[in-house]
Amino acid sequence: MFQECCSNNIFSQHYEIVAHVGSTVTLPCWINPPEKAEALEIRWYRHDQFSNPVLFYQHGKIQDVQEESYRSRTLLTLRSDQSGGLKDGDVSLRLEKLTVQDEGLFHCFISGESTYDSGKIVLKVTALGSAPVLFPQPLDDGRVNISCRSSGWYPEPNVTWMSDERTVLHPGGESRRCGADQMFSVHSWTVVSHSDAQLVSCSMSLKTGELKEGKLNIQAFISSDSSDPWKALFFIVLICALLGLVGLILYKNRHKLKVVGDTNMEELRKHAEQITIDREHLHPGLMITKNCKFVRDAPDYNHTGEGFPYQLCAFGAQRFTSGRRYWEVALARENLPPKIYWLIGVAEHGRFRSKDRSALTPSNGYWFLCSDGHKGFYTNTETPVTLSLMPRPEQLGVLLDYDDGQLSFYNVKEKKHLLTMSTRFTGSVAPLFNPGVGDESPLIILDRPEPAESPVESSQPLLINSSDA
The missing domain is CATH 2.60.40.10 (Immunoglobulins)
Structure with missing residues (x-):
């Protein structure tokens, strides 16, 4: 048969x-x-x-x-x-x-x-890994040592260094590490001079033809020719003149710039979504209001660790697989200081079990900005980026551009763009919230944003997270 x-x-x-x-x-x-x-x-x-x-x-x-x-x-x-x-x-x-x-x-x-x-x-x-991140290190001889890092690959990727003229550059060395999940992390480096290239790219690719590429303009890191002091003086004077001109333009157009800021915020709010917290995937150490908008650590929650409580995660009930999506979070209440502990971003749907910092990486489906008290602000990129954000945000705007693979953060009251993380989203993603521990103020997910106002106080009591809540 x-x-x-x-x-x-x-x-x-x-x-x-x-x-x-x-x-x-x-x-x-x-x-x-x-x-x-x-x-x-x-x-x-x-x-x-x-x-x-x-x-x-x-x-x-x-x-x-x-x-x-x-x-x-x-x-x-x-x-x-x-x-x-x-x-x-x-x-x-x-x-x-x-x-x-x-x-x-x-x-x-x-x-x-x-x-x-x-x-x-x-x-x-x-597995297509993260976009390569390039870091320059100027050397005493005028050249630049450039390192290239990426993780989350399977099988091992090929690494190619190229100049802006598409000339292949020879790597100075390379190291590879296979994690417990059998994914590969790669670190490669090369040394270039002014004559080699102005723009250097590092790409990692699979045999399927898929690749990720990072680029770096090295001219700002190449030492000037010390034998020509007049050339150096000329460039210093030129830069000072340009900075003065930019300052004058900014001063004369300061009122116009404020309007531009308002317009940009209104453009962002055209993509606003109504976000609520998903009760089914709420950490038991958190409590929320009935409208699923306010979240904070429960009074009886005992944080035993010394660092940030990464496990205290709450997730948005909404899932996104395309388009641009925007929401805002209040980090301060009237007559109270702004929150200093919080974590806000997005996570792939189904990534609801978080234990420690090492598991919350882009390769594992997490992207966020974290405020860790006096330790400052940082991202969870494969190579963490530390930020100095002044003043401390009291209202944070989050823009998810799924199709372009970007997650951006904004200080709403200051009308300032803070940070954009670039990645590649696969599957559905959900908003991610963590209120930290110890702050007087809760983390508040605002209703579909209108022109910026102070967050509305809620008369609803906070409820302990439980199965019958």
Whole structure:
């Protein structure tokens, strides 16, 4: 009845399929010519794990016998919209939330009363890492040592250094590290001079052709020619003159600049969303109001650690997969000082279990700006960026540009742009909030923003997070 895969009756459409970490993939397998498969035994398994299957279908239903790592991640599906499913012999496997460990050979085994056969499919898993970040270090001889770092890659990426004329530059060295999740972090460096290039790029790529690239203009870091003091003097005078001209223009147009700031804020608010907190994924050490807008640490929460309480996360109930989305958060109440402990950003949907700082990285689906008291402000980029924000924000605006891969923060009352993080979002993302511990003021998610006003006080009591809340 059945023959060897791809020769007569059982077909696998692609011998090799490539998919990204975290994605969902369909491994196609079907009987040809079409034949009802409801009464057959269908077993998907890996390597020599026949008795410990990825999925096992028998007696008209999926059985509970299954390799533990695939539980709740697999089901039988249609290989195409035109497929009739089991009644037409389509026994394709849907595999969700791909991990690096899923890479390898999958067997599709079908058996009837007296006959059986199997097919094979190779699954290749890839992970596109973070955008390379370049750091310059001027050397005493006038050259610049440039380091390039990126993480979250699988398999190991190729590293290429190039000049602005697309000339390949030779790396000075390279180090690679494989984490517990089998993802690779790469650090490469090179030394360049004025004659080598003005703009240097570092790109990391996979064999699939996918790549991430970072660029750096090195001219500001190249030492001036000390043998020509008149040239140096000329540039100093020119720079001073330009700074004076810019200052004069800013002074004369100071009122116009304020209008521009107002206009920009109004432009941001055209993308405003109504954000509320998701009760189902709220840390038990937090309490919120009934309208799911105010959140703070519970009175009985005991923070045992010395650092910021990264585990005290709350998530927005809204999920976004495209477009520009904007919301605002109040960090101060009337007659109270601004909050000094908070964490605000976005997280991939499903990333609801956070334990410590090391797990809250862009490669793990978190992007945020954190205020850690007297330790200052910093981002969670692979190489953290520390900021000096004065005055301390009392009302923070957040703009998510999903399609362009950007997350921006604004001081609403000062009408200032603070920071933009660049990345690549995959899947749905949700707003992320953490009120920290010890502040008098709660963290307040404002209603769909109108022209900036003081945050409205809430008469609603804060409720302890519990299952019956």
